[in-house]
Amino acid sequence: MGKPTKIYVCTEGKKCPKRGSKKVLAQLKAEVEQQNSSLEVKGCGCLGTCKKGPSLVVTPDKVRYGRVKPEDSADIVKAHSAGEGPVERLVITKKKKK
Ligand code: FES
Known part of the structure; x- marks a missing residue:
């Protein structure tokens, strides 16, 4: 394994909670349960x-997602449970500073 x-x-930063991150957290938890x-x-x-x-x-995938909405939760849980890799539309791409 x-x-x-x-x-x-x-959910404890200054900005994300104002944009609904607690709802995202709740929905992710619900999806985890629903998808077992x-x-x-x-x-x-x-x-x-x-x-x-x-x-x-x-x-440990080190994938970062941004502008996540509660309705994205199902896709995120599904993709990472199945090891399908990131949900591309939500990935934050890092700017390389080199
Ligand atoms: S407030 Fe900084 S990432 Fe959420």
Whole structure:
């Protein structure tokens, strides 16, 4: 077995909660239950991608998602439970500073 996959949703930062991240967290938890997934979903502090909030990060995949809406939860849980890889439309692409 690999490492358990966890989803951390920014619910304690300054911006994401105002944009509905707590609803995203709640919906992700509901989806995990509904899909009988082994994913863990947790709230966390600021992830540094506030402008793209609500933000979340999936570990150990290190995938960052931005502008996540509650209705995206089903796709996120499904993709990561099945190891299908990221939900491309929500991925935050890092600007390379080199
Ligand atoms: S406030 Fe959520 S990423 Fe900063």
